[in-house]
Amino acid sequence: xxxxxxxxxxxxxxxxIVAIHADEALHQRLLAMGFRTGKRVELIRRARFSxxxxxxxxxxxxxxxxxxxxxxxVHRA
Amino acid sequence: xxxxxxxxxxxxxxxTLFNRMTGASARVGNWPGITVELLAGKxxxxxxxxxxxxxxxxxxxxxxxxxxxxxRHFLHDNVPxxxxxxxxxxQIERQLSLLLQxxxxxxxxxxxxxxxDEARKYGITIDTARxxxxxxxxxxxxxxxxxxxxxEAMQAVTRALRYTTPGLAENLRDQxxxxxxxxxxxxxxxxxxxxxxxxxxxxxxxxxDHLMLHPWLGLPIFFGIMYLLFQAIFLFGQPLQTGVNDLFxxxxxxxxxxxxxxxxxxxxxxxxxxxxxxxxxxxAFVPLIVLFFLFMAIVEDTGYLSRAxxxxxxxxxxxxxxGRSFVMLLMGFGCNVPALMGTRVMRSRPLRLLSMLVIPFSxxxxxxxxxxxxxxxxxxxxxxxxxxxSLYLFSFASAILTALLFKRYFPNxxxxxxxxxxxxxxxxxxxxxxxxxxxxxFIHRATKFIxxxxxxxxxxxxxxxxAAPASAGTLAGMIGAWLHPLFAPIGIxxxxxxxxxxxxxxxxxxxxxxxVIYGLGGQALSHTLxxxxxxxxxxxxxxxxLIYTPCLATVATLRSESKRISFMLFSIGWxxxxxWLASFMFYQGAKVLGY
Ligand SMILES: Nc1nc2c(ncn2[C@@H]2O[C@H](COP(=O)(O)OP(=O)(O)OP(=O)(O)O)[C@@H](O)[C@H]2O)c(=O)[nH]1
Ligand SMILES: [Mg+2]
Numbered sequence: 293x294x295x296x297x298x299x300x301x302x303x304x305x306x307x308x309i310v311a312i313h314a315d316e317a318l319h320q321r322l323l324a325m326g327f328r329t330g331k332r333v334e335l336i337r338r339a340r341f342s343x344x345x346x347x348x349x350x351x352x353x354x355x356x357x358x359x360x361x362x363x364x365x366v367h368r369a
Numbered sequence: 370x371x372x373x374x375x376x377x378x379x380x381x382x383x384x385t386l387f388n389r390m391t392g393a394s395a396r397v398g399n400w401p402g403i404t405v406e407l408l409a410g411k412x413x414x415x416x417x418x419x420x421x422x423x424x425x426x427x428x429x430x431x432x433x434x435x436x437x438x439x440x441r442h443f444l445h446d447n448v449p450x451x452x453x454x455x456x457x458x459x460q461i462e463r464q465l466s467l468l469l470q471x472x473x474x475x476x477x478x479x480x481x482x483x484x485x486d487e488a489r490k491y492g493i494t495i496d497t498a499r500x501x502x503x504x505x506x507x508x509x510x511x512x513x514x515x516x517x518x519x520x521e522a523m524q525a526v527t528r529a530l531r532y533t534t535p536g537l538a539e540n541l542r543d544q545x546x547x548x549x550x551x552x553x554x555x556x557x558x559x560x561x562x563x564x565x566x567x568x569x570x571x572x573x574x575x576x577x578d579h580l581m582l583h584p585w586l587g588l589p590i591f592f593g594i595m596y597l598l599f600q601a602i603f604l605f606g607q608p609l610q611t612g613v614n615d616l617f618x619x620x621x622x623x624x625x626x627x628x629x630x631x632x633x634x635x636x637x638x639x640x641x642x643x644x645x646x647x648x649x650x651x652x653a654f655v656p657l658i659v660l661f662f663l664f665m666a667i668v669e670d671t672g673y674l675s676r677a678x679x680x681x682x683x684x685x686x687x688x689x690x691x692g693r694s695f696v697m698l699l700m701g702f703g704c705n706v707p708a709l710m711g712t713r714v715m716r717s718r719p720l721r722l723l724s725m726l727v728i729p730f731s732x733x734x735x736x737x738x739x740x741x742x743x744x745x746x747x748x749x750x751x752x753x754x755x756x757x758x759s760l761y762l763f764s765f766a767s768a769i770l771t772a773l774l775f776k777r778y779f780p781n782x783x784x785x786x787x788x789x790x791x792x793x794x795x796x797x798x799x800x801x802x803x804x805x806x807x808x809x810x811f812i813h814r815a816t817k818f819i820x821x822x823x824x825x826x827x828x829x830x831x832x833x834x835x836a837a838p839a840s841a842g843t844l845a846g847m848i849g850a851w852l853h854p855l856f857a858p859i860g861i862x863x864x865x866x867x868x869x870x871x872x873x874x875x876x877x878x879x880x881x882x883x884x885v886i887y888g889l890g891g892q893a894l895s896h897t898l899x900x901x902x903x904x905x906x907x908x909x910x911x912x913x914x915l916i917y918t919p920c921l922a923t924v925a926t927l928r929s930e931s932k933r934i935s936f937m938l939f940s941i942g943w944x945x946x947x948x949w950l951a952s953f954m955f956y957q958g959a960k961v962l963g964y
Binding site: 343 | 565569
């Protein structure tokens with residue numbers, strides 16, 4: 293088990309969130325979207341031309357850019 | 370009067386509930402951030418009049434974007450007698466955090482877990498009694514869209530009205546507990562009352578997204594859908610418009626003319642060739658507008674907008690914008706004003722301003738009327754839908770060019786984090802409400818601008834009385850001649866120039882103005898236009914109409930949302946310059962090519 297950033301996951305892969313390194317405003321928004329340490333997150337798909345990622349936490353699907361995903365550290369399952 | 374406020378995260382169904390409670394037609398859509406302003410309605414509840422307030426969604430009580438500010442100010446200025454907290458039952462696991470934050474404000478709360486229908490489909494079970502006990506707040510499961518559980522919830526709200534209104538702390542933020550504490554509390558409440566299946570059943574949304582968000586097919590499908598929609602609008606809407614037009618012409622001959630026969634000739638002219646022709650020509654577009662907004666309502670409610678944001682974000686990012694800016698461009702197809710206001714969800718001011726600079730290029734339904742009329746008059750039935758589609762592409766192109774040119778003055782690093790809701794479909798009731806809303810909006814604009822507009826045009830084309838109507842000797846002729854050096858190089862005649870001047874107020878007036886200038890309505894006007902203009906002139910005119918300032922309402926919104934007159938003036942100036950340049954290049958280019 294080693295930690296990596298959410299942006300490195302492959303499609304269909306699931307991981308556990310271990311840390312979020314974002315500024316206050318983004319951090320709060322991520323919390324509200326359901327990004328919390330210990331939660332399982334699945335990468336559903338990536339958009340073309342290095343566009344946003346679609347991830348799933350529980351019953352919520354979220355789009356976020358790669359640069360934001362890099363701020364979220366996860367443990368591969 | 371007692372006041373009930375609807376609070377909750379975006380896209381949880383607050384406006385749907387508001388419509389159900391008040392019978393109003395607040396805008397509903399499957400997109401977080403449809404409501405960006407406070408909306409109030411009064412109803413009789415438990416024998417008393419109470420005011421219901423629909424608010425924009427908020428994610429938390431910490432940071433605030435411009436739409437969330439509306440909620441903050443509202444809570445600060447008036448403590449609601451009841452805070453009706455609307456949460457999405459299928460996402461209760463994460464949305465509980467907002468409820469726990471709100472709980473610390475000591476409001477008199479009733480919690481509604483909405484979308485019970487979806488929760489059931491997902492196999493999520495919620496023990497509202499236990500949850501209610503754990504939190505000490507009345508909690509009800511309901512479906513605002515379909516009405517199940519609504520009666521019971523309203524009884525609870527009526528009961529809660531009897532409790533006294535608590536005071537609210539001075540500073541909302543200082544009261545909040547640290548997040549860790551909230552997280553522990555969330556886990557505690559959820560553990561005993563909510564059960565979510567480990568794996569959700571593979572649903573329609575997943576399967577559809579497989580196709581809609583396909584890496585290679587996604588964008589072609591997007592443009593394909595758009596093309597089909599506009600083809601459909603042209604196919605169904607244009608005959609409808611012609612039909613209603615004929616009806617108005619018949620009415621004129623059969624009833625209005627005989628009725629006014631006893632009036633003096635000048636007054637007859639003003640009323641018949643001015644007001645009636647102008648207004649009837651515009652009113653003939655009502656069925657087309659209803660049809661158009663039915664399509665818009667369906668697209669907005671399916672949740673496809675968020676998909677469009679996913680598909681386009683990479684491209685928009687390169688232009689200094691993001692996926693949400695693109696969605697606002699799409700919303701602008703209906704009307705630019707709500708699209709401009711929809712940018713309130715953006716926190717970064719430069720991003721908001723740049724988005725607001727490009728949105729007015731979005732081909733709104735008022736401009737659509739002009740284009741449907743002119744393309745039908747000048748192009749073959751086969752070519753017309755293609756011409757219309759090309760104008761939509763020009764609309765995007767103008768927005769893209771503008772963003773690329775000015776992005777360096779609006780640098781931003783706004784994060785792009787957006788929820789992707791499941792696909793939904795509007796109920797018939799929702800569609801009818803929306804259609805009605807747009808018709809009343811249209812009638813409102815019509816009475817406000819169009820009648821005055823066509824009367825003014827009539828006066829300009831008939832004064833001084835010594836000159837022949839619409840000739841060079843009239844006021845309109847003089848204005849046309851004066852602006853001739855500016856408009857001749859782009860192929861726009863003096864009649865069209867007058868129409869464009871009035872089009873600054875609202876695009877609906879353009880066709881009405883032409884009807885008055887030529888003294889003809891409906892079909893007769895189409896025939897005359899086809900004789901007087903060649904297709905290159907007509908297209909140049911449409912390009913100009915597309916790109917220059919949409920209407921006064923948009924200008925006023927640019928001013929109020931940016932809070933800067935200079936920004937508004939810049940937007941007007943740039944769009945005029947771009948409109949002229951685009952028409953010039955098109956017209957002169959076509960001339961050089963021998964058309
Ligand atoms: N399945 C289902 N869908 C619902 C229900 N209530 C609302 N919706 C849908 O959820 C979406 C959002 O509804 P809105 O009423 O616009 O939500 P809102 O909370 O006002 O959203 P914002 O104004 O963006 O904060 C729309 O597509 C509604 O049709 C419900 O009970 N069941
Ligand atoms: Mg709303």
